[in-house]
Amino acid sequence: MSTRTVPTLQELRDAPKVLLHDHLDGGLRPGTVVELAEETGYDGLPTTDVGELSRWFKTAADSGSLESYLETFAHTCGVMQTEEALSRVAAECVEDLADDGVVYAEVRYAPELFVERGLSLEAVVEAVQDGFDRGRKAAAERGRNIRVGQLLCAMRQHARAREVADLTVRYRDRGVVGFDIAGPEAGYPPTRNLDAFEFLRENNAHFTIHAGEAFGLASIWEAIQHCGAERLGHGVRIVDDITTSEDGEVSLGRLAAYVRDRRIPLEVCPSSNVQTGAAPSIAEHPIGLLAKLRFRVTVNTDNRLMSDCTVSSEFAALVDAFGFDWADVQWCTINAMKSAFISFDERLDIINNIIKPWYAERV
Ligand SMILES: O=c1[nH]cnc2c1ncn2[C@H]1C[C@H](O)[C@@H](CO)O1
Numbered sequence: 001m002s003t004r005t006v007p008t009l010q011e012l013r014d015a016p017k018v019l020l021h022d023h024l025d026g027g028l029r030p031g032t033v034v035e036l037a038e039e040t041g042y043d044g045l046p047t048t049d050v051g052e053l054s055r056w057f058k059t060a061a062d063s064g065s066l067e068s069y070l071e072t073f074a075h076t077c078g079v080m081q082t083e084e085a086l087s088r089v090a091a092e093c094v095e096d097l098a099d100d101g102v103v104y105a106e107v108r109y110a111p112e113l114f115v116e117r118g119l120s121l122e123a124v125v126e127a128v129q130d131g132f133d134r135g136r137k138a139a140a141e142r143g144r145n146i147r148v149g150q151l152l153c154a155m156r157q158h159a160r161a162r163e164v165a166d167l168t169v170r171y172r173d174r175g176v177v178g179f180d181i182a183g184p185e186a187g188y189p190p191t192r193n194l195d196a197f198e199f200l201r202e203n204n205a206h207f208t209i210h211a212g213e214a215f216g217l218a219s220i221w222e223a224i225q226h227c228g229a230e231r232l233g234h235g236v237r238i239v240d241d242i243t244t245s246e247d248g249e250v251s252l253g254r255l256a257a258y259v260r261d262r263r264i265p266l267e268v269c270p271s272s273n274v275q276t277g278a279a280p281s282i283a284e285h286p287i288g289l290l291a292k293l294r295f296r297v298t299v300n301t302d303n304r305l306m307s308d309c310t311v312s313s314e315f316a317a318l319v320d321a322f323g324f325d326w327a328d329v330q331w332c333t334i335n336a337m338k339s340a341f342i343s344f345d346e347r348l349d350i351i352n353n354i355i356k357p358w359y360a361e362r363v
């Protein structure tokens with residue numbers, strides 16, 4: 001087969017893929033939201049009809065602003081306040097990713113959002129890990145092998161980042177592979193949490209930062225140069241530091257050049273960016289230019305429930321919009337695996353023994 005074969009959605013689902021940016025509380029099955037609301041006595045859902053609720057999440061998240069997009073999480077977090085609920089959501093997440101052909105995933109959530117009914121932060125992490133372990137076993141029994149790590153988020157608007165950083169280090173040999181900050185970007189620069197990042201660096205722990213989504217270059221610069229982020233959540237506003245002249249010549253500013261030269265991974269989430277207004281459409285999404293310029297681009301879902309997407313459907317959208325072929329899909333997949341927060345040996349093993357052999361027949 002040649003690299004020019006156009007990958008179909010079904011073929012993309014079969015391809016081994018790597019997912020670095022996926023929120024646990026943004027990936028629930030709509031039916032599970034309804035069932036958990038009933039079981040846990042959460043009465044805030046806009047509707048208990050599964051089809052309607054599914055459409056409601058998508059429409060409400062199609063808001064054009066990150067702030068109103070984030071309001072939809074009140075309902076998912078609302079039904080995830082018990083260990084049983086957290087474990088179920090985590091298990092289903094792993095099974096759904098495995099069924100989409102994901103072979104390695106880092107799934108993130110903010111433990112501080114699940115303590116409304118008295119759970120400790122530790123109990124939250126352990127319940128999620130229990131679900132991940134169960135999901136992994138269930139998927140393996142169906143012949144779908146997947147490895148999953150937890151990323152613990154701190155919310156930018158709260159003041160618990162140092163505590164969550166501590167939790168990240170304590171649980172790093174028990175399923176947690178790194179840390180992130182999430183939530184509203186404008187008005188909450190990453191430097192507000194400098195003590196957390198310093199603590200993580202002192203402990204040789206990994207972290208990524210949501211930056212360059214709803215706010216521009218200043219946020220990306222702070223995340224990298226002040227905080228020491230290894231990867232950027234989204235990071236797509238880096239295009240503000242790239243100019244294309246009338247004759248098509250592209251030039252990179254100092255920050256864009258730094259991000260590209262240092263191979264800083266961009267966790268790009270195309271559909272989510274369109275919903276929050278970070279990009280006008282998939283066709284006009286900066287990922288086309290960033291991939292062409294060979295930034296270290298990775299393709300991610302962000303929130304599968306709110307965007308009604310999968311990793312495969314995100315790739316399919318890029319096939320349509322930019323003519324991505326199998327070589328591009330493999331490149332993004334290897335980029336992502338190289339950027340994962342697990343050991344070099346483990347990353348290499350997945351690249352050499354799972355990813356490369358599968359794509360070798362197509363590129
Ligand atoms: O795209 C995002 N940007 C910033 N914050 C986000 C995004 N998607 C989800 N979140 C928030 C809402 C969740 O409750 C939290 C932790 O998963 O992270």
Ligand SMILES: [Zn+2]
Nearest residue numbers: 023210233302
């Ligand atoms: Zn995100």
